[in-house]
Amino acid sequence: MTARTFPTGTIIGYPRIGRRRELKRAVEAFWAGRIDAGELESVAADLRAATRERLAGLGLGREDSSIPESFSFYDQVLDAAIAVGAVPPRFAHLVDADGRVDLAGLFTVARGEGEHAPLEMTKWFDSNYHYLVPEISPTTAFSLHAERIVAGFLEAREAGYLTRPVIVGPITFLALAKPADGAPEGFRPLDRLDDLVPVYAGLFEQLAEAGAEWVQLDEPALVSESLDEPRARLVAAVGGVYGALGALDARPSIFVAAPYGSLDEALPALAATPVEAIGLDLVRGSLPDAFDPATAESLAAKTLVAGVVDGHNIWRGDLADAFARVEAVRSLAGSVAVSTSTSLLHVPHDVADEPQLDPRLASWLAFADQKVAQVTVLARGLAEGRAAVEADLDAASAALRDRVQAPGVRIPRVRDRLAALEDADFSRTAYEERVAAQASLDLPELPTTTIGSFPQTAEIRRARAGLLSGAVSAEGYRAQMREEIERVIRLQERIGLDVLVHGEPERNDMVQYFAELLDGFAVTVNGWVQSYGSRCTRPSILWGDVSRPEPMTVEWAAYAQSLTEKSVKGMLTGPVTILAWSFVRDDQPLADTARQVALALRDEIGDLESAGIRIIQVDEPALRELLPLKLADQAAYLDWSVGSFRLATAGAHPATQIHTHLCYSEFGVVIDAIRDLDADVTSIEAARSRMEVVDDLAASGFDHGIGPGVYDIHSPRVPSVDEVTALLERAVGGIPATRLWVNPDCGLKTRGYEETVSSLENLVAATNEVRASA
Numbered sequence: 001m002t003a004r005t006f007p008t009g010t011i012i013g014y015p016r017i018g019r020r021r022e023l024k025r026a027v028e029a030f031w032a033g034r035i036d037a038g039e040l041e042s043v044a045a046d047l048r049a050a051t052r053e054r055l056a057g058l059g060l061g062r063e064d065s066s067i068p069e070s071f072s073f074y075d076q077v078l079d080a081a082i083a084v085g086a087v088p089p090r091f092a093h094l095v096d097a098d099g100r101v102d103l104a105g106l107f108t109v110a111r112g113e114g115e116h117a118p119l120e121m122t123k124w125f126d127s128n129y130h131y132l133v134p135e136i137s138p139t140t141a142f143s144l145h146a147e148r149i150v151a152g153f154l155e156a157r158e159a160g161y162l163t164r165p166v167i168v169g170p171i172t173f174l175a176l177a178k179p180a181d182g183a184p185e186g187f188r189p190l191d192r193l194d195d196l197v198p199v200y201a202g203l204f205e206q207l208a209e210a211g212a213e214w215v216q217l218d219e220p221a222l223v224s225e226s227l228d229e230p231r232a233r234l235v236a237a238v239g240g241v242y243g244a245l246g247a248l249d250a251r252p253s254i255f256v257a258a259p260y261g262s263l264d265e266a267l268p269a270l271a272a273t274p275v276e277a278i279g280l281d282l283v284r285g286s287l288p289d290a291f292d293p294a295t296a297e298s299l300a301a302k303t304l305v306a307g308v309v310d311g312h313n314i315w316r317g318d319l320a321d322a323f324a325r326v327e328a329v330r331s332l333a334g335s336v337a338v339s340t341s342t343s344l345l346h347v348p349h350d351v352a353d354e355p356q357l358d359p360r361l362a363s364w365l366a367f368a369d370q371k372v373a374q375v376t377v378l379a380r381g382l383a384e385g386r387a388a389v390e391a392d393l394d395a396a397s398a399a400l401r402d403r404v405q406a407p408g409v410r411i412p413r414v415r416d417r418l419a420a421l422e423d424a425d426f427s428r429t430a431y432e433e434r435v436a437a438q439a440s441l442d443l444p445e446l447p448t449t450t451i452g453s454f455p456q457t458a459e460i461r462r463a464r465a466g467l468l469s470g471a472v473s474a475e476g477y478r479a480q481m482r483e484e485i486e487r488v489i490r491l492q493e494r495i496g497l498d499v500l501v502h503g504e505p506e507r508n509d510m511v512q513y514f515a516e517l518l519d520g521f522a523v524t525v526n527g528w529v530q531s532y533g534s535r536c537t538r539p540s541i542l543w544g545d546v547s548r549p550e551p552m553t554v555e556w557a558a559y560a561q562s563l564t565e566k567s568v569k570g571m572l573t574g575p576v577t578i579l580a581w582s583f584v585r586d587d588q589p590l591a592d593t594a595r596q597v598a599l600a601l602r603d604e605i606g607d608l609e610s611a612g613i614r615i616i617q618v619d620e621p622a623l624r625e626l627l628p629l630k631l632a633d634q635a636a637y638l639d640w641s642v643g644s645f646r647l648a649t650a651g652a653h654p655a656t657q658i659h660t661h662l663c664y665s666e667f668g669v670v671i672d673a674i675r676d677l678d679a680d681v682t683s684i685e686a687a688r689s690r691m692e693v694v695d696d697l698a699a700s701g702f703d704h705g706i707g708p709g710v711y712d713i714h715s716p717r718v719p720s721v722d723e724v725t726a727l728l729e730r731a732v733g734g735i736p737a738t739r740l741w742v743n744p745d746c747g748l749k750t751r752g753y754e755e756t757v758s759s760l761e762n763l764v765a766a767t768n769e770v771r772a773s774a
């Protein structure tokens with residue numbers, strides 16, 4: 001193999017959904033039968049062409065493999081599963097005689113069909129992106145189906161580009177997979193690594209034949225310490241896999257990218273293999289000052305690709321510092337290149353698409369296109385010397401200085417309040433005393449409730465769109481929301497629930513709603529980011545000190561409470577979740593930002609109490625997802641995240657019952673943290689795991705109120721009374737009935753009314769049965 005140089009500047013990946021979500025629209029039109037596969041393919045081809053042109057226009061090379069081929073119709077892990085033939089047997093009918101899965105089939109694996117459940121979905125490292133979890137068994141028959149990957153490369157070639165195909169690497173692919181149902185006890189997908197590597201070898205051969213000079217394998221599993229697979233086993237796999245792939249005669253040069261953190265001991269392992277380039281995340285991660293002699297010698301023959309432009313946030317950042325970090329890598333490697341720290345999948349396309357933003361704020365931001373431009377600046381500096389890019393580095397520094405002094409970034413009143421906090425501000429009175437004070441709520445045993453939202457109907461969405469466009473007046477909107485709240489209250493009374501909610505009709509999103517009402521946030525118009533498949537979110541930008549100009553939820557909650565004798569639960573989103581689902585300022589510790597948000601929520605809780613609300617839920621579904629990938633960082637994270645929840649809630653009167661809601665049940669490391677939240681009642685997901693969590697809870701000594709979800713809201717299926725009764729009986733077996741709550745797994749906003757009403761009726765009927773038999 002002839003040695004090829006790696007491009008001086010590149011990116012790990014680019015958003016694929018389209019500047020105006022063209023891919024989302026086309027994919028959903030295809031699902032709805034409005035366009036056929038050919039039309040969808042042509043939208044996708046146009047998008048890929050536009051992306052290549054854009055990237056070249058921003059300064060990446062057309063002919064030097066610097067443009068990654070990172071398109072995906074749905075998810076890159078699903079693409080890898082299909083490329084290596086790992087389609088679960090229940091979808092065997094989607095695979096044709098040649099082993100191929102067509103577009104419709106790909107979406108079916110992703111979304112399920114009838115009895116056939118889709119692949120499970122879970123968070124991609126510590127990001128908000130969700131991937132599909134491959135299912136691997138001892139008999140999964142790996143085979144290569146690289147048509148799409150090769151065709152993507154050839155399509156670009158035809159258009160005059162030499163691009164770099166990207167695929168999830170074999171170690172990460174198996175580390176993220178789960179054992180298929182029915183796999184023997186103790187079987188791990190990674191056990192199949194030796195069978196999988198030859199498939200990648202076949203891919204390399206095809207790519208080499210097609211003319212690819214470089215291939216990118218994404219191996220973020222190599223930075224994580226939080227996967228099911230022990231880290232030592234992942235690191236130990238590196239030598240075999242990349243030794244074998246590197247030894248192939250016919251192959252492109254290999255670039256292994258390791259975003260989301262430091263490679264640590266995986267770096268010497270990779271260095272010892274024949275791979276030509278290694279991508280380092282130097283934003284989240286760092287490099288040691290020195291290497292052992294063998295590693296130092298190996299690296300001297302490789303390219304280190306310094307990921308110094310943050311792919312995971314939207315700040316323009318300190319470009320001069322980024323350049324210094326690239327320069328520091330120079331002495332460690334044979335050659336150095338510049339890149340983003342991660343794929344740009346996590347950021348919107350272009351700041352220029354947000355003309356409504358304050359220009360001063362806009363000048364501090366960099367979305368995907370601005371990050372690409374930053375990479376090309378740094379690459380030019382690397383090639384031609386710092387002087388060549390001095391002006392660009394200075395401009396970024398000037399924007400940083402401007403940001404420091406701009407009004408709203410640092411507000412003395414907010415900072416003074418933070419500085420004056422004392423330990424007592426983080427603690428409520430003892431739980432037993434609160435239980436006694438809350439007896440006046442007069443709740444029955446096994447109180448029933450919901451998680452907050454009721455179905456967001458087409459009328460609600462239309463009203464909100466009308467409010468935005470001006471077609472609906474503020475008064476008209478308010479009247480319609482009040483009508484909806486009344487309907488939801490009457491419905492809950494009729495069903496017989498014990499603790500009612502107002503249904504959250506006025507919330508476009510559980511974070512954006514608050515971001516729009518708090519000072520310190522800005523919202524975008526086109527700033528969409530892919531969350532999974534065709535789903536996108538539009539995170540708000542938390543840029544300044546956070547404060548609450550006026551109450552945010554009190555009017556709605558108080559109105560709902562005025563309609564009923566039963567307690568209405570107030571609904572807030574917790575500080576950690578508000579941070580996790582926004583783009584957060586990077587100029588101070590997250591802990592400080594979280595405390596500012598917490599104080600705003602604390603004031604809101606006080607106002608809710610004054611308005612007569614006696615139960616308040618503070619949702620923290622994102623508590624677990626921000627958990628750092630490195631074990632050493634987890635304690636500090638849990639300390640500030642739990643602390644901010646406590647700060648938000650500890651001002652509540654002992655008689656006010658504080659609830660929280662978490663969207664998952666794999667507590668593991670966070671069980672102590674959940675206890676430390678010290679909420680009076682915690683609702684969690686449990687139905688999908690058939691209440692397994694009850695044993696974990698019992699074992700952990702958790703002794704506050706708990707509502708393990710008794711039905712899965714992620715599907716329209718209505719659980720029968722018997723089914724809910726069985727789950728409840730299981731729960732009563734492990735948790736004293738005095739502490740047990742009955743609720744669904746999560747909010748109902750994505751559900752339809754028909755199934756919601758039947759499901760809640762069954763939930764109440766089952767509760768009554770269990771109460772009667774107790």
Ligand code: GLN
Pocket residue numbers: 451452453504510571619621661662663746747748749
């Ligand atoms: N209260 C929110 C709702 O019911 C909670 C949603 C969530 O946890 N993701 O919609």
Ligand code: ZN
Pocket residue numbers: 451621661662663745746747
């Ligand atoms: Zn939830």
